[in-house]
Amino acid sequence: MSALAIPHRTFSPRLARLPGWTVLVCWTAAVLLPLYILVVSCFKTTAEIYDNRLGLPQSWAFDNFVRAWTRADLGHNFINSLIVTGGAVIL
Structure with a gap:
């Protein structure tokens, strides 16, 4: 077999x-x-x-970015972020 x-x-x-x-x-x-x-x-x-x-x-519609920047006050918030980040980098 x-x-x-x-x-x-x-x-x-x-x-x-x-x-x-x-x-x-x-x-x-x-x-x-x-x-x-x-x-x-x-x-x-x-x-x-x-x-x-x-x-x-x-x-x-590119105006959405302008509207978001002004309504949410992103310019002010951006400056705050720069200050905090700059302070953290210095420390």
């Missing part, structure tokens, strides 16, 4: 790396999608944000 040779299956290195690449692609999408939404939403009007969250703005 002869012993039957059982074929030995080996996985290719490319197939062995597939789960790692799948996790990497999913992780990259999970990190970059919110960042994309954040950056694109900076240039949209409020109505455009609610209408089409993932799309590009119809008109690029």
Whole structure:
């Protein structure tokens, strides 16, 4: 009686790396999608944000930055941050 040779299956290195690449692609999408939404939403009007969250703005609204700077008094807060950081560096 002869012993039957059982074929030995080996996985290719490319197939062995597939789960790692799948996790990497999913992780990259999970990190970059919110960042994309954040950056694109900076240039949209409020109505455009609610209408089409993932799309590009119809008109690029740069006045959002000016409005945020003046309403939140970012100039004053920026000076305070410079003072605190400068003091920490000196110490």
